[in-house]
Amino acid sequence: MPTIPSAMKSAGRFCDPLFLADETLFRRVPTRLWDTADKPPIEAIDLPDISVGRSKYGHPEWVRHDAVNGKHFDKWGVIGIVVSAIPNPFANNGVALEFSCVHDPLENDYPHTEIRMFDGGEHLDRLDGISEEMHLLWRESALREVRILLRPRQKCRDREECPLSHIVAEIPQV
Amino acid sequence: MPVFELQQSATGQRNRIAGLFRANAHRHAKCNWQSGSVTHSISVPARSRPKTWEVRLTELSLLAPGWDSYDADPPQSEPLAAAKVFLACLRESSKEPATLNPTVVGGLGFTFRNGDRKAYIEFRNTGSLLMLLSDGVNPSSVKRYLKDIPAYRDIISSIETYLNADHT
Numbered sequence: 650m651p652t653i654p655s656a657m658k659s660a661g662r663f664c665d666p667l668f669l670a671d672e673t674l675f676r677r678v679p680t681r682l683w684d685t686a687d688k689p690p691i692e693a694i695d696l697p698d699i700s701v702g703r704s705k706y707g708h709p710e711w712v713r714h715d716a717v718n719g720k721h722f723d724k725w726g727v728i729g730i731v732v733s734a735i736p737n738p739f740a741n742n743g744v745a746l747e748f749s750c751v752h753d754p755l756e757n758d759y760p761h762t763e764i765r766m767f768d769g770g771e772h773l774d775r776l777d778g779i780s781e782e783m784h785l786l787w788r789e790s791a792l793r794e795v796r797i798l799l800r801p802r803q804k805c806r807d808r809e810e811c812p813l814s815h816i817v818a819e820i821p822q823v
Numbered sequence: 824m825p826v827f828e829l830q831q832s833a834t835g836q837r838n839r840i841a842g843l844f845r846a847n848a849h850r851h852a853k854c855n856w857q858s859g860s861v862t863h864s865i866s867v868p869a870r871s872r873p874k875t876w877e878v879r880l881t882e883l884s885l886l887a888p889g890w891d892s893y894d895a896d897p898p899q900s901e902p903l904a905a906a907k908v909f910l911a912c913l914r915e916s917s918k919e920p921a922t923l924n925p926t927v928v929g930g931l932g933f934t935f936r937n938g939d940r941k942a943y944i945e946f947r948n949t950g951s952l953l954m955l956l957s958d959g960v961n962p963s964s965v966k967r968y969l970k971d972i973p974a975y976r977d978i979i980s981s982i983e984t985y986l987n988a989d990h991t
Binding site for chain 1: 890891892893895922924925926927928929931932934943945947949951953955957959963965966967
């Protein structure tokens with residue numbers, strides 16, 4: 650198993666609450682869900698409190714590392730969504746939800762971020778906070794904005810250094 | 824390969840395969856969910872693989888908590904059982920989904936497609952059953968259903984209507 654790139658570790662760095670509109674957020678998708686050339690499926694879109702990586706401090710391939718459990722998923726696809734493309738606010742049947750990106754660094758995963766959901770300023774971290782119809786509609790809206798960054802089984806070597814820019818660079822080939 | 828197939832002449836095999844394709848084309852003439860796609864014309868008839876989707880359901884029943892490496896719950900027994908009945912209704916109508924997947928929000932989903940149009944049926948661990956219709960461009964719609972055979976038949980009818988509607 651490849652080791653976690655040293656630049657991925659927090660190493661005493663503080664959290665950075667500033668997210669630029671064109672920053673990209675990354676998430677890995679299991680091959681049992683997405684293992685084809687097609688688009689990722691809606692079953693892969695989570696809500697609420699979506700764990701992601703962020704392009705300001707990490708590369709797409711870094712989210713193939715599960716820093717919490719010490720695993721690496723070298724065949725899983727990686728999808729991304731630009732901050733400004735997150736359906737936010739999202740209104741349905743008189744209810745308006747807001748979403749916010751919260752940098753939540755972990756010891757071995759400094760880029761770790763959560764997309765959190767709010768209703769009237771209250772953080773909703775459970776599914777029972779909103780109607781299931783609205784929940785599904787938001788996931789479909791988010792899916793439309795998702796970009797494919799690494800396809801399932803696409804080979805890629807880990808970059809060791811931090812990104813030079815929050816704009817996602819070309820994926821290095823093996 | 825079975826022995827009897829090995830013993831067939833090349834011409835016999837070609838005729839047999841051609842017959843399968845004709846039968847398949849006939850089936851889809853009645854069930855035109857994916858008309859126009861190349862894969863459609865060479866797909867295996869649903870009745871020839873009756874156990875495929877049930878096997879997939881069994882696979883989903885074996886998932887562990889956190890199967891997505893985050894914190895997804897595996898599909899619970901209740902949505903799995905309901906999905907099995909839904910599969911039986913699909914088979915009764917000679918339909919089959921494009922995919923059957925677990926969902927990271929807890930539960931499982933069937934997806935049916937025709938071009939850009941998608942009908943997505945989600946059996947949730949909460950006990951709910953929802954159908955989403957989407958063409959990827961226009962606003963999507965979501966409808967909640969009961970989990971019984973009349974509702975499943977209604978869903979199947981709605982899927983067919985939506986996927987085969989005029990795209991212009």
